[in-house]
Amino acid sequence: MASPSSSSAHLGFLRHAGFLWAKVSLWLCASAIAAYVWHAPADGPNGGTWLGYTLGGMGAALILWLLWLGVRKRRYRSTLGSVKGWTSAHVYLGLSLIVIATLHCGFQFGLNIHTLAYVLMVLVVASGIWGILAYDRLPARITQLRGGSTREAWVEEVFDLNEQTIKLADQMTPAVHQRIVASAEKLKLGGSLRQQWRGAVNSKDAAALNTLLKERADTLLRERGSQTFDPTAQSTVVFMAGQLQQAGSGEAEALHVQQLLDLLARRNELVARINRDIGLHARLQLWLLFHVPMSLGLLAALIAHVVSVFFYW
């Protein structure tokens, strides 16, 4: 039907069309290097020679075309290649810019607008490489973390667990109840960029709550342990009645505390997982926060560079 060659269609963008764009890009770099070596102008290689202008023109054209990806990927009806093909070309031709621009300037650097454009370009390419690495590594990690579930399902379960813990806490001392409610209220998903990056969870608060509950459980256990059987002290009947009474309050509470600990452990584990998930998603996008603004900066610097070269040289 619609997918003509789906066996090749699901190869990633880096391997698109048998590394076509990698080959084009390599060929471009090799030709540029060959021309550069062969050219050897009298006053040393620079942007002002015919080769310098050619490489500069190519570089500028490439930069404009690379920027156009942002438009092409939103032109959903366009039939001009696939977005995957564009991405593939964007990556490899973008990498070739390093060679082309360096040869264009003939390794002449200084504290000026021209070198600023160059530095911005290098930063854009570097952030692009970061992006490729992120795209290569993070997607599989998200899938692995999800384990077939979804973030919504986790969030729902967290709310559910919160409800259950509060219901359990209703039957316990007011101090415990208060802490549980506070802990549920303080839960934080996502957060600031820095927190997203780190996969933030209120670990300190969770630890404090756990300690409180464990102490309570220990106390209850100890109290129960001290009630040893002393046949001489009372009649068996009286002792058993006491035990039952104990079991009625202490053991029930110990059981509640244990349940509460289990629920909280599960909830905190989920919260941590949700935050890791948010963090991974954030990291998939984070490089773009550098790549795109710096690209626009590069465009401005490039225009300044070209204008100054033509009007003030």
Next chain:
Amino acid sequence: MGSESVKIAIVGSGPAGLSAAARAAELKLSHLLLEAEPHLSHTIYRYQKGKHVMAEPEALPLRAATPFAAGKREQILGAWNDRSQKLGVAVRHGFRTVSIGGSQGAFLLTAEDGRSVQAEVVVLAVGLQGNPRLLGCPGESLPMVQYQLDDPDEYRNEGIVVVGAGDAAIENALALAARNRVSIVNRRGEFDRAKPANRAAIEKAITDGRVQLIANAAPASVERSSEPQGVIRLNTADGVAEISCHRVIARLGATPPRAFVESCGVQFPSKDPNAVPAVSPRYESNVPGLYIVGALAGFPLIKQAMNQGWEVIEFIEGRSPDPADTPLLAAKFKAMPGFTTVDAAIARIRAVVPVLNPLTPLQLREFLLGSDIRTPTAGALVFSRNDYSDSFYSVLAGSVKIALDEQDDSKSITLGPGQFFGEMSLISGRRRSATVYAGTGAVLIETPRGSMNSLIASVAGVKRVLDETFLLRSIQSRIAPGLTAADLQAVVAGATVAQFKAGDVLFREGDAGDALHLIRKGSLTVSRTLAGRETVLAYVPAGQYVGEMALLTDLPRSATVKAAIATETIQLQGADFKALLGNHPALKARVDEIRLQRVVANTSTHVEDKNSSGIVQFLMNQGVGEATDVLLIDESLCTRCDNCEKACADTHGGVSRLDREAGPTFENLHIPTSCRHCEHPHCMKDCPPDAIRRSPSGEVFITDACIGCGNCERNCPYGVIQMGVTEAKQPSLLRWLLFGGAEPGREKSLAKAIAPGAVKADTPKKAVKCDMCKGMEGGPACVRACPTGAALRVAPEQFLKVTQRVG
């Protein structure tokens, strides 16, 4: 007990019944309209408030004494009420007809409460909704007992007892529990009749204490009381329990009207639950004087039903107006050479095409209304092999040539007047198995799948003829090309159709082989146990066959074959087939060759990695076996950018038809919630205007004829159809780039588009689903917009290939 006596009794006040009553009133005929509910047109009355009702088919003129145009539910009901009052329609509300006895001239209609009415003729217009099953105890008809729930938000802080254990009862109980104290009464201990999701939800609600469960209990009575409103008594294992409550909501299902209709003496042509009673061109059933109109007679659209209501009164009065669809049919038939009148053309079709002979005149009319007359020039292509069209053709005049083999012209069949073709794709849901060219003077009737399937359901004769032809032609085209029907007679006579549920085993590795299975519908997986683990070797779609070794050798089965989805196969007996091969050495040579190829193919797949087998199993478990084209996402490449969803929204009126994140994942392969374009689309099953079609290239799409009834949304097991409002205008990319604001494809997730309050209530909602970007160059936008190549669309045949690379 004296009972009223009228000329015409009309049972049911829906569009058809009300229209009949209005016409009778207009003509000042003695009539009585019997309606069980306290209002008219209960089915439409039950529509949600403000629902936009559509008036399809647009081309059909309305001919009724009651007005009707597309509009809001309230407007339509209001107009009907006004008109029936003005015309003086005699209505008896609360008359739930339970029996119709007597005969023409003296029918006796009896209501549930014992009232009765005498009538000379009866018009039955009860529709298909059926009557809700009542509580079956004293007090079941009190106002505080209701049998449906329109708007759960209507009730707050009430004590409500829901009776029932099905999906409707559970959904009602859960919806009401948010604001009310709800108890649910189950006759048994478990909710095992409900959908798994509903079952889990109600069990959780019961555990959480949001809903109180009263199990193993049956209602004993409902009584009014002063505080709060009433009390329901229940017989339980521990004695009688009493619950005070504001209302009782009983959701005990409905009694389908068929049993009632049959009790009136009306015959149904087949046991098929979709079958409708046969009626004459004057809408008269096999019981003289008992007329059937509307949805019950197989005409589910409001306008059709209203026209029939008007016409049936004319017929009863002895007049014979041309049916309202006559101009439509005339327009269709004009293409026919020698066309004079509609009636003559219909008579000619009936005389020439035997397969249409068992149809009643009314069925034939409806069938032709859904069909198109084609007059291709000699040599013109009708359809090509591998086209995904599924319409059915009958040859009215001239001839067609079916080319079984493109290369070899001798392997072709010529069909003449009266014969038909296209049944292979219709039954199997697969691509066309041969190319068909028109001969000289060909006049063809092309019928869409929907009309054909409803015909097969209601006319047993048509089904039998199609099945037999399918069997013969399958054997001819797949196994024994060049053999005539006479040669194959013994094999065909011994062949049987076997049905399998998903997961059923056809045969196991090591079983004695006795038959070949030709897959008629559905698909199979072939697996072997390798190193103690079941490994799927192949996926076999409809149209192919398995088990051919059994026909050639006496070796045991070499692999296990299971049904991937609900499947039907034609079983050919080994003994019959061996005899056939004995008589036809050329055929034996050919089958031997195919067998050899398969042996080689099977051995080469053995080396395949086990991982891929797991993925195939996963895909089959997700029902992908019935898909023809499914969107998959390789999550190791997916950067979660949602460009696929944005592309879909931007190219489809701002509503994305795919939900990337939802759906199951196995290893790195994710099946997002998106249409799979099933072989036998579930959505097509019950579409009143027949608006869901399949294009020749395979896309299942919804036409503008959609009336927004939501049947397809409910019928789709994969949840890929939504009711939504699309907008023609999309945000401009240039404006977004320069000035910001709405980004193309953004901020218009389906959830938002269909959220309450997102659209005005009177904006008509229509069903939206993936159409595979039909009509757009370059194929599906979702795949083309994926920057990393993670999104791919595949047909099941390609799974093995694809899964070897993913994961």
